[in-house]
Amino acid sequence: MTKVRRVERIVALTKMLMDMPGHLFSLGHFSNLFSTAKSTLSEDMVTIKQSMQEFGLGTVQTVSGASGGVKYVPYPSEERINHMLTQMAKQLSDPDRIIPGGFLYMSDILFTPELMMQAGEIFRARFSSVTPDYVMTVETKGIPLAFSTARAFGLPLVIVRQGSKVTEGPSVSINYVTGSTKRIQTMSLPRRALPSGSKVLVIDDFMKAGGTAQGMIDLANEVGAQVVGTGVLIATIEPEKKLIEDYLALLMLHDVGQHTKMIDIRPVL
Amino acid sequence: MTKVRRVERIVALTKMLMDMPGHLFSLGHFSNLFSTAKSTLSEDMVTIKQSMQEFGLGTVQTVSGASGGVKYVPYPSEERINHMLTQMAKQLSDPDRIIPGGFLYMSDILFTPELMMQAGEIFRARFSSVTPDYVMTVETKGIPLAFSTARAFGLPLVIVRQGSKVTEGPSVSINYVTGSTKRIQTMSLPRRALPSGSKVLVIDDFMKAGGTAQGMIDLANEVGAQVVGTGVLIATIEPEKKLIEDYLALLMLHDVGQHTKMIDIRPVL
Structure with a gap:
């Protein structure tokens, strides 16, 4: 040339x-x-x-x-991180997002590439002291976020499937109890997806009691891998005592007021 | 400044x-x-x-x-597209990928950010004549590919859920028949995810008979949206007659030889 x-x-x-x-x-x-x-x-x-x-x-x-x-x-600067998270919290505070049952509709944000790419870069900055080999998530809604985080690190993504319907060769499954509804569920992973000895960063969109994140930690341990960090886009303030202690949330959900039509969600700065 | x-x-x-x-x-x-x-x-x-x-x-x-x-x-040049697809076909030809039943293990490639970002840019170039408002896929394995395509277009992603377990407000569901196994399945979408009148680009990782892609087209029509293009990373050469005629594949899978241990997969250039 x-x-x-x-x-x-x-x-x-x-x-x-x-x-x-x-x-x-x-x-x-x-x-x-x-x-x-x-x-x-x-x-x-x-x-x-x-x-x-x-x-x-x-x-x-x-x-x-x-x-x-x-x-x-x-490596977005703290000033840019503050700006991005404040904007995201503002978007999520729209009362039209309240779904009967006190849930928050957030799929549109979770599936908007430029927002998730930003969140991935924020996780890259916040987890700059760990050196994972893989980013792991569980299907479905957290996949774009975890993918963007994997991209920001330059790492492959591992997606855990719910249930045991994996048809990708030998797999490993665990049972876990969802922290909030106390139901027993199964999650699984093809054996070849995650080598023994790997260091894993767990990323998910939402954490309430932490049962799903704990399930991923157990599944990683089951194949001889080690979780070196857990990050979620949004964690709820209640229950204060979650199944896992060591996690990093970008936004904290304080309240979804079904009657007051007020959503209180705040960036963790 | x-x-x-x-x-x-x-x-x-x-x-x-x-x-x-x-x-x-x-x-x-x-x-x-x-x-x-x-x-x-x-x-x-x-x-x-x-x-x-x-x-x-x-x-x-x-x-x-x-x-x-x-x-x-x-807008990757044809020269770069050729290079990228040839490399991907080569990676997918590794006989270790053959899973009992004649399937091809490809999750590692589907979940590698830099490869999927490339594939998304290729779809952006190949679909440069259509002007969609949304990119749509169905969970799970095609999500990183569809997300990357949505990112290359600067569009939001819509993820269709398998089954009818959507808990994101009112939803619309359809039944569809998988082309290969002839089973009746359900897929659904929250009503608010896709406005009536939208133009949709459907992206998926794999197409055999086209039943899943046809299901997404039906689901889009059900909410008053219109599919303006369908792209898949890999289509199988058989059956030649698929449920949908108008689709674009980046790679064609000619054969997975369980006994010969040979995989014949070729870029569509």
């Missing part, structure tokens, strides 16, 4: 890095692609990194050594 | 545009954000567009008029 102007090369580099968060690119790869010296590409990376950080969009990490390279890490 | 160097501004613009494909940004918005004249930003957009197109990464469209602006449209 013929040489291109620096600014055009930087646009292409930004797009390629951002398309694969967490993926380590060698400078040699870009050097071939753009017919440009590695030293020049290093300067490009400094520029991209400075701009990302200045606008609170993320960062570019350099890994040194023979097998080194550069990778893009989404 | 103080003025920044042009190249840093262009990095930030590229990231912001790419974070929200299909979203129309006014130049006024960027003008405030960067304290830069609109005419300068117009030049930046030309640079970004040229670079995207030169590297087969997408394009930037300008919408003129008072409510106009710019938007990023993912």
Whole structure:
């Protein structure tokens, strides 16, 4: 490929890095692609990194050594996180969302790509101290959120199925008790989906008593994997004592007033 | 915000545009954000567009008029599409994927974010002549693919539930007959998820006889919506005559040889 102007090369580099968060690119790869010296590409990376950080969009990490390279890490600033979560809480406070039974309709938000991509980047920032190998969720409504989180980490997603209808070869199942309704349920996973020894980040859309999250932790343990973090988009303030203690929620649901038509949901800042 | 160097501004613009494909940004918005004249930003957009197109990464469209602006449209070149689909077919041809019963294990690929993001961009390019309002899929395995497609279009996703266990307010259900096993099943959707009059793009991971896709078309019609296209990642070559005629597959599965241990899967180029 013929040489291109620096600014055009930087646009292409930004797009390629951002398309694969967490993926380590060698400078040699870009050097071939753009017919440009590695030293020049290093300067490009400094520029991209400075701009990302200045606008609170993320960062570019350099890994040194023979097998080194550069990778893009989404890292929204606290200012941007505050703004995104405040907006989401506002959208979720619309009284039209109240469903008979005191539930909150939130599928539209859970299935809006740009909102879930933002939430995924927020989890990436909040869980920056853990180094999972997989992101895990249980079907169905949390899948886009967990997928976006996996994408922000550059990791594969594992989806646990409800029931035992897995037809993907040998599987492992566990029974669990939903914390709120006290029903016994089954969840399962194909054996080959999660190798023994893996570190897992559990992501779900909603947590009340924590029974489902505890089920995923048990299922991971059953195959010899270890849960290193649990994140939910929304947790309810009641019951205060949940089945799992160590979880991170982005929003706390304080009250859904069926009669008052008031929803009290607040960002965790 | 103080003025920044042009190249840093262009990095930030590229990231912001790419974070929200299909979203129309006014130049006024960027003008405030960067304290830069609109005419300068117009030049930046030309640079970004040229670079995207030169590297087969997408394009930037300008919408003129008072409510106009710019938007990023993912549009991988045919060369990149060929490369991506050929790689995916190769990965799927691994004989270890054969599951007793002649099925193909593909969850790992369906749940790998960077592969599904690529597939979503391919659907965006292949369906560039239709203008849907929603992307629709049915749970579970096609959700990451449909989510990525919705993201590439900048549209919301609608997820149809199997069975009638929807607890999200009034819902509409239909019965459908799976084309391959001839069983009667139910699928449902909350009424408020899909407004009457909407145009829908149906996306699923796998099609054999087309019963599930036909079910989604019936369900869309039931709420007064119209399906304007159907895309699947993989379709089987048999049965040649499927329940729906008008669909687009990215890969065709010719054979899963349980005894020969050979998988014949080919990109549709």
